[in-house]
Amino acid sequence: MVQLFKKGVIMTAVIHSKSERIDVRASTPVKQLLQEAARVAHKNVSEFLLDAGIIAANQTLADRTRFELSDEKWLAFQTALDQPVSAKPMIKKLLSEPGLLG
Secondary structure, eight states, X not given: OEEEEETTXXXXXXXXXXXXXXXXXXXXXXXXXXXXXXXXXXXXXXXXXXXXXXXXXXXXXXXXXXXXXXXXXXXXXHHHHHSOOOOOHHHHHHHHSOOTTO
16 A cells, blocks of 8 residues: 555555456536546546546545644643543533434
8 A cells, every 4th residue: 555645635546457447427517527637637538537426535535544743732632632521510410311313
């Protein structure tokens, strides 16, 4: 597995031969838009869509798998985690009583 860094986005790709096919249907205007964007990027439509898809997938998954903090924010985060647990009676009440749906 290879991680590529591109403008703050990690693109993870497994280097294997291409063996899987992804089929996409699009309207004529969308197809033309993608063809034009691919042409400008000096790629074919498949390369353009795959690159864009990898970037979008990593952005979508990033906040579920990884986060980064500056040194200052990391120390603040650790300090918050180290604080003793305090009673929260309103939350306890909310979680112990039946809700609107039962």
